[in-house]
Amino acid sequence: MARDLAPEVERLLQFRDPNIRKKAALCSIRIIKKVPDLAENFINPTASLLKEKHHGVLITGIQLCTDLCKISPEALEHFRKKCTEGLVKTLKDVVNSPYAPEYDIAGITDPFLHIRLLRLLRVLGQGDAYASDCMNDILAQVATKTESNKNAGNAILYECVETIMSIEDNGGLRVLAINILGRFLSNRDNNIRYVALNMLTKAIIVDAQAVQRHRTTILECVKDSDASIRKRALELVYLLVNETNVKPLTKELIDYLEVSEQDFKGDLTAKICSIVEKFSPDKIWYIDQMLKVLSQAGNFVKGEVCNALIVVISNAPDLHGYTVRALYRAFQASSEQESLVRVAVWCIGEYGDLLINNTGMLNIEDPLMVTESEAVDVVETAMKRHSSDLTTKSMALIALLKLSSRFPSCSERIREIIIQHKGNFVLELQQRSIEFNSILEKHKDIRSALVERIPVLDEATFSGRKASSVSASPASSLKVPNGTAKPASPLVDLLDLSSDDTPAPSSSTGDFLQDLLGVDLAPSSGPSSTNQATKTGADALLDLLSIGSASVQSSSPGIDIFSLGQDKFPPVTTFDGLASPSSLPAPVAAPILDLLGGLISSPLPPENNGTSPAYPSIVAFESSNLRINFSFSKPPGNPQATEIQATFSNLSQNDYADFIFQAAVPKFLQLHLEPASSNSLPAGGKETVKQTLRVTNSQHGKKSLVMRIRIAYKMNGKDMLEEGQINRFPHGL
The missing domain is CATH 2.60.40.1230 (Gamma-adaptin ear (GAE) domain)
Known part of the structure; x- marks a missing residue:
């Protein structure tokens, strides 16, 4: 039907009555949307409509021209060459026209025509330098002469800004457009501020420096009472952050975090953590900011953020003492934040002796007098908190086991705290309590070797594999200076910070490190990064713990530390020394020391002589x-x-x-x-x-x-x- 009627509609576009021409133009829009093949038939009649004086016909003609340009490249090229200058003149006449009562709205001549013309000029100028140059002057006039105290004027200004940001580069015009959006942010109307924030989010890609000038106003919008404006402003602030302004912006956001509403703290906390991870200039600043966030909104901090913080702490040996003292102070001030409690318990378990001895004092901190008993009190408090979950309590038990070796004078008290969970209804805590108590009572000679400090985890491997594990969505990697890698310790502490949905462990080193710290270490996709990960401690951990290799056994007696049945805590076997796979002797049956009994014989499993099935290439x-x-x-x-x-x-x-x-x-x-x-x-x-x-x-x-x-x-x-x-x-x- 559209094909049959199109010639008649095309004829009516030349009809004497302007109302008929207007209706014919509206009908033409529907026809070309239904049948895009007919677009070329309407190019010449539409060009004649753009010279109309009647506003009704002119508006519909401009809309028909806009739709033709979107549908047909030929039409777009035709109107660019033939009509751009005429449209610029039409817009100039409308902007400078005297008062006309039939078209006036709030003192502005026909804002609807203004907006249609600006939208068509945007389509014509996009990707074409000559057309863009033709319209620069009139766009500057619209931007400067239009009143912004009326809603109609703001609508025209917004369309003008959209057009300026879409056409080819003109630095001066773009600064003018971004300044208009900055004025919008000071408007009392929430709708105007919202569209300004949306537009600035797009503009930052084009001219970030001009948007940076309005940083203070944007930060004020983060504190707005309207939830939509707060969210949009926070996303814009996140895009504004760079290496030069990260410190003042982070300070502003953390200060606001303290007084922000509960339903907004989750989003705000996530953005702050991401900013600190991405743009941290040095490790001490990173640790300080993360401790502030943990102290104020630790319950909103996700597990992977805590994991990243622990990796950074472990890679900063000169900051171990400073960090454990700062966490001790933070715990005393705010012990209800779950993530803060976890990180504090982990650090006190690892570096409790540095806390007691004030080791590694920095010029910026005051001495802190803490006794061994007070350090144990912190971990005991974490155990007894009603809000502590299974992961936190499991970490606290491990920290107590470690402190029993660091603080011999508190060993008996620690044993009493551990044994209190011997009958716990949670099987995980019950089993840990029984096995740790067995270590304290029967195996004091090996305890110091069992509880040595965790080996340093490679930051580059953590960042790369973390990014690889979320390849389906963008993620920021940690940009902090790499610490000096240390050789693997003879003992790896079994510590879990992951959530309950951690996947079951497999035989790969990446999975073992995941179990070790709850860190998602999926393999990096490139061969170079995989090879690097292997060389930076993975082989040493494989040799050390004999993970996933039944045939690799040490000739020296092994000790079965934890035979836990849950996925999150895999069986770990530690040996007296390190060896590479090539230097290990042939498999022999080694006596294994059972923690709950005595020496038992543990022969190797029989070899599988069966051949694996063949699979087609x-x-x-x-x-x-x-x-x-x-x-x-x-x-x-x-x-x-x-x-x-x-x-x-x-x-x-x-x-x-x-x-x-x-x-x-x-x-x-x-x-x-x-x-x-x-x-x-x-x-x-x-x-x-x-x-x-x-x-x-x-x-x-x-x-x-x-x-x-x-x-x-x-x-x-x-x-x-x-x-x-x-x-x-x-x-x-």
Whole structure:
């Protein structure tokens, strides 16, 4: 019907009666939306409508022209060349026209026509320097001459700002537009302030420096009584933060955190923590700000933020004493904040001796006199808090075990506190209490080795793997200077800060570190980062604790520390010394000391002589330039693990340089990439590059393997990127 009627409607666009022309233009808009193919038929008639004097016909003609430009590139190009100057003249006439009662609204001549013209100019100027240059002067006139004390004037100013920000670059105009938005922020109307904040959020991408000038006004909006304005202003402040202004902005937000409403504290706390992590200039400032947040809103701080703080503390040996004293003071002042209690208990357990001896005093702090008994009081208070959850109480028990070695004079008191939970209804606390009591009573000779300080966790690995684990959504990584890595201690403290939904542990080092500190350490997708993680302590931890390797045993007697049945606390075995896998002797049956009994014989499990089933090779990915083949094998006795041999072939006639293969997997999979055999791939498939991938499926038998891949390389000096998803893995992997 639209096709049949279109010629008649086109004819009516030239009709004498202006009301008929207006209706015909409205009908044309509906026709081209229904049948975009007919757009070219209306280009010339619409151009004639733009010269109309009757405002009704002119408004509908401008709207028809705008819709044609959005539908048809040919129409857009035609109107840019033929009509831009005429539209600028029309807008100038409307802006400078004398008072006309039939068009006047609040002293402004036809604001509806103003807005339609500005929107059409925005479409014409976007991406075209000449058209943008033609309209610069009139846009400046509209921005400066329009009154802002009336709602109609504010509507025109807002559209003018939108147009200025959309057309091609003009620095002076953009500063003028952002200043208009700054005036909007001082308006008493909440709607005007809200749209100004929205527009400034877009403008910051174009001219961040101009938006920075209105930082004080934006910060005041964070404290507004309207929840929508508060939220928008907080998002804008987050975008405004950089290395130069992070300290004053963070101070303002933390000061407001103390008096903010409860329902807003969650969002505000999350933004402050993210800002501090992302832009921290040094570790001491990072620790100070996080302690302020924990003291004021610790119940709103998420577990991963506490984990990040603990990693930073462990990597700052010169700040251990300062941090534990600051946490002790904070705990005395505010012991009802759950996250603060967790971090304080962890630090006192690790560095309690530094607290007592005032070790590592800085010039900015006063001496703190704390006795051994008072340090134990803090951990006991955390145990007895009604609001403390299972994780906090478990951490407190571990801290007490550690303090029993640090403070020999309080050993008996600590044992009495631990034994109080011997009959606890929570099995986890009951089992810890019984086993820790056994250590204190029967195994004093090994206690000091068991409770040595936790090894330093690598910050770069933590940040990279944390980002990798949330690759589906953007996340900020911790930007603080790296501490000096220390060698792994003979004992790793079993400490958990994770939530109850932590996935079951697997045999990978990343998972063990996750269990160790509740830190999400999913493997990084690039081979270089994976290799780096392996070299910075992962192998040492594997050798130290014999995680996931039944065949790697030490010839010296081992000690079974915790045989806990829950996912969050995996079995850990510690040995007297460190060794690399290649230097370990052949497997032998070693006597194991049972904490609740005596020496028992623990022979090695029988070897699995069965052969793993063969799986067919697949072409995992193929494009015009590249083919990837996967072949599979499984280690005997471990159905969850799969080893994938990836073979890359260059199908083009050009050599590839800087060849990098990356992969990402869902949460239930763990992925480890070995370095590729080469970073160059010759043309024509003459030679191939090979790379080994090791995948562990914690949901084996329930969920199949799935993998997203990304391949980057240079061809003739040009960067190339190919991506894909692999779903069709052989059944049973």
